[in-house]
Amino acid sequence: MLKFRSSDQPPLVSLVNAGVRRNGRWLVRGVEFSVSRGEIVTLIGPNGSGKSTTAKAAIGVLKPDEGSVARTAGLKVGYVPQKLSIDWTLPLTVERLMTLTGPLKGREIEEALAATGISHLARAEVQHLSGGEFQRALLARALARRPDLLVLDEPVQGVDFSGEIALYDLIKSIRNSTGCGILLISHDLHVVMAETDTVICLNGHVCCRGTPQMVSQSPEYVKLFGSRAAQSLAIYSHHHDHTHLPDGRVQHEDGSVTEHCHPGDGHHHSDRHHSGQHHGAHDHVDDEDHGHSHGADCDCGHHARLQGFDAKSSDGKEKSRV
Numbered sequence: 001m002l003k004f005r006s007s008d009q010p011p012l013v014s015l016v017n018a019g020v021r022r023n024g025r026w027l028v029r030g031v032e033f034s035v036s037r038g039e040i041v042t043l044i045g046p047n048g049s050g051k052s053t054t055a056k057a058a059i060g061v062l063k064p065d066e067g068s069v070a071r072t073a074g075l076k077v078g079y080v081p082q083k084l085s086i087d088w089t090l091p092l093t094v095e096r097l098m099t100l101t102g103p104l105k106g107r108e109i110e111e112a113l114a115a116t117g118i119s120h121l122a123r124a125e126v127q128h129l130s131g132g133e134f135q136r137a138l139l140a141r142a143l144a145r146r147p148d149l150l151v152l153d154e155p156v157q158g159v160d161f162s163g164e165i166a167l168y169d170l171i172k173s174i175r176n177s178t179g180c181g182i183l184l185i186s187h188d189l190h191v192v193m194a195e196t197d198t199v200i201c202l203n204g205h206v207c208c209r210g211t212p213q214m215v216s217q218s219p220e221y222v223k224l225f226g227s228r229a230a231q232s233l234a235i236y237s238h239h240h241d242h243t244h245l246p247d248g249r250v251q252h253e254d255g256s257v258t259e260h261c262h263p264g265d266g267h268h269h270s271d272r273h274h275s276g277q278h279h280g281a282h283d284h285v286d287d288e289d290h291g292h293s294h295g296a297d298c299d300c301g302h303h304a305r306l307q308g309f310d311a312k313s314s315d316g317k318e319k320s321r322v
């Protein structure tokens with residue numbers, strides 16, 4: 001099995017201080033991360049926190065209203081959206097679903113269906129597929145075009161626990177065999193794919209980021225869910241030192257309230273360290289005062305508690321205490 005690692009390669013996509021504004025409201029702001037070949041980045045956050053908006057900005061479906069998004073020239077993206085507009089009353093086979101957005105050769109369809117384990121469903125009606133089978137069909141469609149970057153918006157939606165493990169195993173094996181970069185979106189705030197290199201927690205801005213704690217090292221979790229689950233799922237354990245108020249403002253730990261949580265709002269100790277600086281997804285900076293890892297918006301003092309696990313930079317060299 002091939003193993004691709006990203007440290008010495010330029011990112012496939014990188015966002016620097018990216019923000020998207022609609023109808024006078026910032027949907028997301030100050031977003032910074034990158035995805036390189038062989039790397040898995042997971043965006044988590046509650047409903048409406050801007051995950052899909054961020055993913056769309058990353059792949060160029062949306063243009064950022066501030067900041068920048070850079071993609072390598074000729075980047076091929078395989079995008080599995082959260083929602084598909086399919087007329088479920090019309091008959092549609094899996095094979096036909098594969099070619100709805102562009103022609104594919106028969107061999108390409110066969111290979112993609114085989115890679116996702118659903119060759120036997122090529123002529124099945126899409127409306128009769130189970131949740132997990134449907135997600136595999138969408139993955140096959142994205143894979144068939146041999147993307148450099150796979151963007152999967154809620155790939156485990158409608159899938160039960162063991163189906164989730166199986167899908168994450170599949171995504172991992174796709175990454176290992178093709179070396180593509182993967183941007184995953186999940187609204188599960190706590191359980192992420194164990195192979196994730198970087199978890200980014202969004203809530204209109206980057207609340208915190210870090211590496212997931214490997215479940216395989218937590219005997220309680222293994223006991224509860226079994227070792228198979230522990231190999232595929234990891235707990236992302238984090239703590240935010242602020243609260244999002246219903247009107248969109250942010251209340252900080254010291255009780256102060258600001259319009260939003262953004263570098264330079266003056267409420268955070270770390271402002272003095274980082275004002276005006278941008279850090280990529282893996283540019284964690286050791287913070288003597290707080291002992292936590294920082295990303296772009298960690299200027300606002302949010303931190304991921306990784307329960308003893310170090311946040312690592314993309315080259316694996318720089319580590320921060322957490």
Ligand SMILES: Nc1ncnc2c1ncn2[C@@H]1O[C@H](COP(=O)(O)OP(=O)(O)OP(=O)(O)O)[C@@H](O)[C@H]1O
Pocket residue numbers: 022023027045046047048049050051052053054082187
């Ligand atoms: N084109 C648009 N115009 C105005 N508001 C929008 C637009 N697209 C999204 N929004 C709003 O932006 C916010 C973020 O939406 P987005 O779909 O990115 O969130 P999400 O984190 O992916 O949510 P979910 O987990 O529910 O899928 C939501 O409040 C949504 O209503």
